[in-house]
Amino acid sequence: MRDTMADMEQVFYPKSVSIIGASNREGSFGRLFLEGFMRMGFHEIYPVHPREKELLGLKAYPGIKEIPAEVDMAILMIPQGEALRVVQECRDKGVKCIVLFAAGFREKGEEGKKAEEEIARVIRNSNSRMIGPNTNGLYSPAARLLALPGSLTAGGLPAETGSLSVFAQSGSFNDYLCQVLIGKNIRFNKVVSCGNEADLSSGDFLEYYGQDAGTKIIAGYLEGIKDGRRFYELAKKISRQKPIIIWKGGLTETGARAALAHTGSLAGTRQIWEAMFKQAGISSVSSFEELTDCLLAFSWLPLPAGKRVALISGMGGAGVGTSDNCVAMGLEMARYSAETKERLSKLLPPVGTSISNPLDIGVASLMNPEHYGETAKILAEDENVDMIIGITAPDNPRSIKSLAEAVPQIKKPVVATLFEIAGLVEPEMKSLLEQQVPAYTDPKRAAFALARLAEYAEYRSRSD
Amino acid sequence: MNKSQIISDARKQGRTLLTEIESKQILKDAGIDVTLIKLATSENEAVGFSQEIGFPVVLKIASSDISHKSDAGGVKVGLNNEQEVSQAYSEIMNSVKQRFPAAKIEGISVQNMAKPGVEIIIGMTKDAQFGPVLMFGLGGIWVEVLKDVSFRIVPLTRYDASAMIQEIRGNALLKGYRGSEAVSITVLEDMLLKISEFVEKNPEIKEMDLNPVFAYKDGAVAVDARIVLEESE
Numbered sequence: 200m201r202d203t204m205a206d207m208e209q210v211f212y213p214k215s216v217s218i219i220g221a222s223n224r225e226g227s228f229g230r231l232f233l234e235g236f237m238r239m240g241f242h243e244i245y246p247v248h249p250r251e252k253e254l255l256g257l258k259a260y261p262g263i264k265e266i267p268a269e270v271d272m273a274i275l276m277i278p279q280g281e282a283l284r285v286v287q288e289c290r291d292k293g294v295k296c297i298v299l300f301a302a303g304f305r306e307k308g309e310e311g312k313k314a315e316e317e318i319a320r321v322i323r324n325s326n327s328r329m330i331g332p333n334t335n336g337l338y339s340p341a342a343r344l345l346a347l348p349g350s351l352t353a354g355g356l357p358a359e360t361g362s363l364s365v366f367a368q369s370g371s372f373n374d375y376l377c378q379v380l381i382g383k384n385i386r387f388n389k390v391v392s393c394g395n396e397a398d399l400s401s402g403d404f405l406e407y408y409g410q411d412a413g414t415k416i417i418a419g420y421l422e423g424i425k426d427g428r429r430f431y432e433l434a435k436k437i438s439r440q441k442p443i444i445i446w447k448g449g450l451t452e453t454g455a456r457a458a459l460a461h462t463g464s465l466a467g468t469r470q471i472w473e474a475m476f477k478q479a480g481i482s483s484v485s486s487f488e489e490l491t492d493c494l495l496a497f498s499w500l501p502l503p504a505g506k507r508v509a510l511i512s513g514m515g516g517a518g519v520g521t522s523d524n525c526v527a528m529g530l531e532m533a534r535y536s537a538e539t540k541e542r543l544s545k546l547l548p549p550v551g552t553s554i555s556n557p558l559d560i561g562v563a564s565l566m567n568p569e570h571y572g573e574t575a576k577i578l579a580e581d582e583n584v585d586m587i588i589g590i591t592a593p594d595n596p597r598s599i600k601s602l603a604e605a606v607p608q609i610k611k612p613v614v615a616t617l618f619e620i621a622g623l624v625e626p627e628m629k630s631l632l633e634q635q636v637p638a639y640t641d642p643k644r645a646a647f648a649l650a651r652l653a654e655y656a657e658y659r660s661r662s663d
Numbered sequence: 664m665n666k667s668q669i670i671s672d673a674r675k676q677g678r679t680l681l682t683e684i685e686s687k688q689i690l691k692d693a694g695i696d697v698t699l700i701k702l703a704t705s706e707n708e709a710v711g712f713s714q715e716i717g718f719p720v721v722l723k724i725a726s727s728d729i730s731h732k733s734d735a736g737g738v739k740v741g742l743n744n745e746q747e748v749s750q751a752y753s754e755i756m757n758s759v760k761q762r763f764p765a766a767k768i769e770g771i772s773v774q775n776m777a778k779p780g781v782e783i784i785i786g787m788t789k790d791a792q793f794g795p796v797l798m799f800g801l802g803g804i805w806v807e808v809l810k811d812v813s814f815r816i817v818p819l820t821r822y823d824a825s826a827m828i829q830e831i832r833g834n835a836l837l838k839g840y841r842g843s844e845a846v847s848i849t850v851l852e853d854m855l856l857k858i859s860e861f862v863e864k865n866p867e868i869k870e871m872d873l874n875p876v877f878a879y880k881d882g883a884v885a886v887d888a889r890i891v892l893e894e895s896e
Contacts, residue, residue: 427792431816461872462786462798465812471790474814478823661822 203399206328207407209295210399211339211389213271214243217263217294219285220276221246223254228276228348233257235351240343240358245270263292272296274336274346279303279314282332286318290325297322298346299331305395306333319397334394335370338377338387341413347390349374361386362415363498366404368393368422369448376418379491384632385498388413402430409437416497417443418490431475438480442497442655446484447472480658482651489647495637496648500612502656503585507533508649509578510557510642511571512590513564513598518557521590521642528650530586532556539581546573568597572605579609586612586653588645593623603634612652616642666692670867670892679869679892682727684772686888690873693861695854696884700774706752712773713748719776722751724759728766735762740776748773777886780877781836781846784812785855785885787862787871795862797855801833802875809833817859824855837878846878854883869893 216236222229229248233255236244245266246259253259260266263273263285273294277285279301289297304315315332322329330337336346340360349371350356356377363385367373373390380387389408393401401421408414417437424430434443450469476483482497484490508530512518522532533556535543543554547563547570558578563570571589578584587609589602599615606613615631617624619640631638639645664672669685681689687697699716702725703709713720724737732738736758739751755771782802790796793816800812813827828834828851839845854876862868870891876883 424792427790428794431793461784461806461874463788463870465786465798465806465810466788466790466796466814470812470814471793471796471816474796474816474827475793477826478816 201328203328203403204407204410206295207403207411209271210328210330210337210391211344212342213296213344215245215269215271216241216243216344217245217247217260217266217270217273218276219247219263219273219289221248221254221259223251230255231348231351232274232276232346235345235355238355239345242343243268263288263294266292270294272298272344274298274300276300279311279332283314283318283321286321286327286329290321290327294327297327297329297331298334298336299329299394300334300336301331302333304332305397315395315397322398329398330391331394332397333370335367335373335392337392338373338390340387347374347377347392350377353378356381357386359386360388360413361498362413363387363418363494364389364408364411364414364416365418366391366393366401366408367420368396368401369420372420375487376420376491379487380494383491383495384635385494388415396425400425402426402433405430405437405443406433409433409441415441416494417441418445418494419443420446420448420490422448427475431479434479434481438655438658442482443480444482444484444490444493444497444651445476446486446490447476480655482655484651488644492637492639492644492648493651495632495639496612496614496652497655499635499637500614500652501610502659503612503649503653504656505531505585506650506653506657507531507583507585508646509533509535509581509584509587510590511574511578511587511602512557512559513561513592513595517590517642518559521588521646522557524643524646525588525650528646530646530650530653533578533581533584535578536581536583539577539583542577543574546570546577564595564598568595569601571598572601572603575602575605575613576608579611579613584611586649587614588642588649589613589615590642591615592618593620593627596627599627599631603631603636606634606636612649614639614645614649616640616645664688666865673892674895678727679894680727681890681892682725682769683723683887683889684725686871686890687885689890690861690885690888694857695861695873696882697888698774698777698884698886700772702770703752703773704770706749709752709771709773710745710748713742713745716773716775719743720748721774721776722748722755723772723774724755725769725772726759726763726766727769729759729763735759742776777877777884778879780879780883781843782875783851783878783883784872784874785858785876786873787817787858787868789869790816797827797859797862799827799851799855800831801836805831805833806874817862819855819859821852821856824852824859827855828852844880847880847882850881850883851878867893 220229221233246254248259251259273289304311408417591599614637616639666689701712721740742748784800784802786798795817800806805811811832813830815823815827872889873885876885
């Protein structure tokens with residue numbers, strides 16, 4: 200009986216790695232990985248190469264069995280045809296985790312399926328675990344482990360750890376998710392590409408992340424699922440402690456079935472998955488942008504007590520349009536208390552300002568940028584307000600600064616939006632993200648992220 | 664007949680589709696309100712049952728070979744006295760024998776005619792990924808044409824039952840309109856929860872439709888029901 204959770208230590212915290220298919224040939228993946236591992240600071244690396252005795256300063260070996268030390272992890276950069284033999288050698292060597300990149304298995308038809316089953320059988324009857332085949336690798340900064348080809352090509356990823364852990368069933372999804380989010384000041388705990396899941400599955404990674412102390416948020420991209428019921432039961436338990444955000448691809452398959460009863464023919468794939476997400480407390484997204492937008496909000500914001508949002512805007516038009524977006528997504532427009540209205544009218548000049556929600560402080564903030572932060576603080580002190588969206592423009596950096604400075608004094612979720620004026624928006628956006636204020640180029644995106652956060656908060660507050 | 668007997672009889676006869684009478688019996692035993700239904704094998708029996716059950720009654724042909732009973736002239740509703748029941752009995756037999764001469768006929772079922780309520784549908788199917796799933800919707804065109812239905816995976820919590828009822832686009836109809844009374848949402852939630860429990864306890868049931876269920880301000884009753892069993896091992 201395998202103890203998969205115990206085995207996960209070997210997956211994410213290997214102490215020694217063998218790169219099988221390592222190379223010094225310019226432009227090869229074998230070289231990319233070797234250089235990448237060294238640059239990341241991984242210490243014990245054993246390259247395997249049929250002929251070379253030395254690669255990039257490291258001693259190389261003709262086969263894994265020649266390595267005179269324990270090898271915790273083997274990264275297999277080899278052709279599909281050699282996979283079975285090399286997997287057997289790794290098993291014989293006692294490698295604890297095999298990462299099989301080769302494609303051309305189950306995803307490629309009957310022959311590939313058979314080849315994969317052969318390998319799966321070897322793994323089942325061994326003490327080794329396997330990621331893949333057809334995996335895109337993994338990233339575990341705490342172990343200085345980076346085996347994502349796209350990120351390696353782009354120059355690597357930080358060794359800093361964060362609390363976001365990810366599993367994905369798409370090839371390069373992880374590479375891009377990591378690069379995009381790291382650029383937005385998010386750091387990762389563990390990232391893995393599940394591949395064909397011949398051994399370790401998305402359910403296994405979900406279970407592990409659920410009990411892993413370093414992981415506080417879980418995200419995933421899923422296309423299919425082997426054991427849906429298990430995934431559902433796990434997610435239901437885990438989401439009580441940590442948010443799970445999933446992008447499910449493939450919802451347009453009809454899944455309708457021939458059934459003797461009417462119900463069966465109506466139960467399409469999309470509806471069942473949507474039911475599952477609701478019941479399991481999973482936040483569901485349907486695009487890369489929605490996923491990254493939510494991850495900023497879930498990483499940096501406290502859970503709101505309700506779904507009442509206050510909009511501050513320097514431009515009347517955007518505020519009203521944004522209210523529509525908020526309401527369409529299930530948020531409520533907060534109604535200020537009389538005290539708040541009074542405080543605001545004392546703070547803000549009467550001309551060009553309307554004390555309502557959305558709060559148009561247009562002219563006011565041009566004259567006095569500090570009004571932005573002051574307004575946010577007053578609104579946050581109103582018990583009728585659960586969340587704040589500050590619509591700002593990057594040509595008024597002092598008002599943005601004022602909002603950002605107010606944020607640490609506010610215990611409720613605050614997000615900012617910035618109009619995407621080329622040349623002006625980039626430094627302001629960067630600065631907000633560095634201060635861990637979720638920032639978006641469109642208030643509609645802010646509304647979406649806050650709506651998901653509020654739904655999750657409501658799920659957590661239910662005890663059923 | 665109790666549930667195990669009903670199921671073993673059906674299996675002996677090599678069928679997985681239970682009759683309306685069998686399905687309702689099983690549901691009744693599980694605590695779900697169904698119309699009171701009996702199988703008559705003669706005109707006299709039918710009259711007798713209708714007196715027992717109370718008018719008005721509905722007569723339906725009972726035959727596993729006929730799935731669309733009204734199309735076959737096999738359904739007569741709103742029968743208010745013994746004469747109407749007698750006449751309906753022979754009309755049904757003639758019509759069905761003419762259109763489906765080879766059909767095996769068990770008899771004619773007699774059931775009370777439920778007073779009109781808001782028509783809803785509750786169903787159950789097994790999803791390959793997630794197992795048994797319940798479905799809720801408003802009957803008639805709402806489910807047939809608009810596919811305005813909601814799903815939840817078994818087992819349901821009360822929150823799930825409540826949410827799936829609120830989710831359907833046509834849920835305003837449950838609140839009453841143009842003279843019809845609002846239905847009891849609590850009763851519908853209870854029904855969903857009972858069915859969820861029933862499904863959990865009976866893994867040999869593969870699919871189920873309660874269509875229609877008539878919902879009222881103080882109750883809900885399944886007017887037709889169909890249970891499909893898993894293929895036997």
